[in-house]
Amino acid sequence: MTSAHVEPVTAPQGAPPAERATPGRARANPARRLIPYAYLSPTIVLVVVLMIVPIVMVVGYSFRDNVIVQENPVFVGFANYAKVLTDLDFLAALKNTAVFISVSTVAHLVLGLAFAMMLNTQLLSGVTKAIFRIVYILPWLFTIAVIAVIWRLLLDPAGVVNYVLQTLGLVQEGVNWLGDPGTALWAVTFANIWSGYPFFMISLLAALQGISADLYEAAAVDGAGPLRRFLNVTLPQLRPVIVSMAVLDLIWTSQQFALIWMMTGGGPLNTTEMLSTYTYKQAFSEYEFASASAAAVIVLLLTMVLAFFYVRQQQRER
Amino acid sequence: MAGVKRRHTLAKAGVVTGLVLGGLFAALPVLWMLSTSFKSNGEVFQNPPQLITEGFSFDAYREILGNGEQLRFFLNSYIVAGAVTVLTLLVAVLAGFAFSRFTFPFQRTINAVIVSVQAVPPITLVIPYFGLVVALGLYNTYAGLILTHMVFTLPYAIIMTTAYLNTLPKELDESVKVDGGTGWTALWRILVPISVPGLIAVGVYTFMISWNEYLFALTLTRTNDMRTVPIGIQMLMGQHSYEWNQMMAMSILGSIPVLVLFLLFQRRFIGGLTAGAVKA
Numbered sequence: 063m064t065s066a067h068v069e070p071v072t073a074p075q076g077a078p079p080a081e082r083a084t085p086g087r088a089r090a091n092p093a094r095r096l097i098p099y100a101y102l103s104p105t106i107v108l109v110v111v112l113m114i115v116p117i118v119m120v121v122g123y124s125f126r127d128n129v130i131v132q133e134n135p136v137f138v139g140f141a142n143y144a145k146v147l148t149d150l151d152f153l154a155a156l157k158n159t160a161v162f163i164s165v166s167t168v169a170h171l172v173l174g175l176a177f178a179m180m181l182n183t184q185l186l187s188g189v190t191k192a193i194f195r196i197v198y199i200l201p202w203l204f205t206i207a208v209i210a211v212i213w214r215l216l217l218d219p220a221g222v223v224n225y226v227l228q229t230l231g232l233v234q235e236g237v238n239w240l241g242d243p244g245t246a247l248w249a250v251t252f253a254n255i256w257s258g259y260p261f262f263m264i265s266l267l268a269a270l271q272g273i274s275a276d277l278y279e280a281a282a283v284d285g286a287g288p289l290r291r292f293l294n295v296t297l298p299q300l301r302p303v304i305v306s307m308a309v310l311d312l313i314w315t316s317q318q319f320a321l322i323w324m325m326t327g328g329g330p331l332n333t334t335e336m337l338s339t340y341t342y343k344q345a346f347s348e349y350e351f352a353s354a355s356a357a358a359v360i361v362l363l364l365t366m367v368l369a370f371f372y373v374r375q376q377q378r379e380r
Numbered sequence: 381m382a383g384v385k386r387r388h389t390l391a392k393a394g395v396v397t398g399l400v401l402g403g404l405f406a407a408l409p410v411l412w413m414l415s416t417s418f419k420s421n422g423e424v425f426q427n428p429p430q431l432i433t434e435g436f437s438f439d440a441y442r443e444i445l446g447n448g449e450q451l452r453f454f455l456n457s458y459i460v461a462g463a464v465t466v467l468t469l470l471v472a473v474l475a476g477f478a479f480s481r482f483t484f485p486f487q488r489t490i491n492a493v494i495v496s497v498q499a500v501p502p503i504t505l506v507i508p509y510f511g512l513v514v515a516l517g518l519y520n521t522y523a524g525l526i527l528t529h530m531v532f533t534l535p536y537a538i539i540m541t542t543a544y545l546n547t548l549p550k551e552l553d554e555s556v557k558v559d560g561g562t563g564w565t566a567l568w569r570i571l572v573p574i575s576v577p578g579l580i581a582v583g584v585y586t587f588m589i590s591w592n593e594y595l596f597a598l599t600l601t602r603t604n605d606m607r608t609v610p611i612g613i614q615m616l617m618g619q620h621s622y623e624w625n626q627m628m629a630m631s632i633l634g635s636i637p638v639l640v641l642f643l644l645f646q647r648r649f650i651g652g653l654t655a656g657a658v659k660a
Contacts (some may be wrong), residue, residue, distance in 0.1 A: 320594035
């Protein structure tokens with residue numbers, strides 16, 4: 063649910079029917095030119111206070127020592143960065159985050175596309191599809207805290223997942239999915255896959271409904287079977303949405319904190335430590351705000367690389 | 381002809397099977413949460429598991445709803461999410477009006493900054509927010525949470541409001557100006573009333589984001605009387621030795637506002653959410 067973002071495609075750069083604020087009058091009264099800024103002033107103040115100042119602050123912290131906890135922090139250059147980048151826990155977090163976000167995104171895409179295509183079928187009535195659609199969106203309507211406790215219950219060594227697997231003869235005894243270093247990362251990734259596919263599905267469903275039926279008819283006339291139609295019509299038509307959603311999902315998933323924090327706290331043995339939980343621990347468990355800030359800036363830079371690809375993709379589509 | 385019909389039936393059977401399997405994947409965990417909330421705690425891990433047990437009761441709900449500390453989490457969540465929704469809509473309407481009805485220097489730059497706010501990781505912001513909120517005397521207050529939640533809600537709200545206002549014709553504002561009114565009157569007398577459907581979608585999404593927020597609620601509060609539902613759920617996890625039935629009951633109670641809002645405004649909401657994706 064923290065997927066609190068929307069495609070910025072709807073941003074007004076496209077072609078807003080914006081009026082030139084009647085140049086004649088504007089010249090007559092220069093104060094009129096300030097009108098749009100007056101309307102924007104609350105936004106500008108909030109963006110400065112909530113984003114620009116904090117980013118300047120965190121960058122500042124990252125070059126100092128003993129920030130927040132002491133009065134007079136000293137400038138230490140890149141020492142915090144050197145400390146973080148050589149910390150084995152940080153490197154483990156980097157690797158875990160890479161696995162977590164790439165597996166989650168691929169699974170979100172595959173499940174989201176499969177479900178969207180089933181929900182887009184012509185074979186069922188509108189009401190049936192509407193009911194299934196609500197069921198399929200369900201996981202997305204629960205807050206991450208709830209998702210974490212649901213999966214802790216299900217994945218408990220004595221829980222229902224283990225019961226089913228034992229009944230099917232797939233495991234001998236209850237597996238401690240979240241407590242075993244060999245399975246914990248896959249268990250949290252699975253919970254994240256479950257909670258995150260609906261957003262992909264909704265966007266892909268809308269995109270599927272936007273594909274012209276003519277394209278499918280033309281392909282059918284050419285003798286293309288279902289598979290060919292999928293590969294030659296559906297996928298190319300969905301490509302822009304798929305690429306944007308995938309990049310956005312990588313960004314969101316890399317920011318996932320609550321799920322990991324509540325399911326494993328980064329353990330066992332750092333096997334589910336993510337960049338977000340590592341940074342949080344440095345700051346609020348170790349009170350090492352300076353090295354936490356350095357880690358936070360590294361996370362920001364990594365996100366900016368992803369965001370850069372996203373923006374470039376958006377511009378190419380335009 | 382019969383062959384075509386049979387293939388049609390087969391295809392339909394295939395799709396229905398797929399939909400049901402997918403539906404089970406989506407719904408079973410939720411169903412299990414619901415089922416567990418009605419069990420006595422001793423029955424939670426009984427073998428073999430049962431959906432409805434002998435000890436079926438509303439005790440877990442009674443326990444949560446009869447506990448002042450738990451109720452306080454709900455009150456806090458309503459206060460914070462309600463205030464965030466009202467303030468976000470207010471600021472977003474003003475900003476959307478500026479972007480939609482004016483052309484001005486740095487318009488694209490300001491817009492790009494607002495869009496990019498969405499990508500900034502919360503974990504990067506939480507450290508300076510902690511310093512900032514303490515310095516401003518807002519640590520462990522509603523105001524601190526309301527203010528910081530708006531960093532998530534505003535960008536989306538501004539983008540959506542601008543898009544919505546762009547769909548409304550200019551002639552509407554002009555009619556007010558002909559009568560001697562200003563842009564301000566046009567906005568509040570004409571544009572905002574017409575935009576109610578769009579603003580509802582923005583408001584619902586804003587409420588959901590704030591209701592679900594976890595990291596800032598965890599970091600910027602200290603005492604239970606300021607904490608919100610997601611933190612309350614987490615605290616239930618550590619507090620008692622795993623009262624699973626109560627955790628599930630609290631989870632369901634904590635999910636109801638979002639579920640109700642979603643079901644009420646589903647159509648509008650999904651429409652607004654996907655408007656961008658379709659255009660891409």
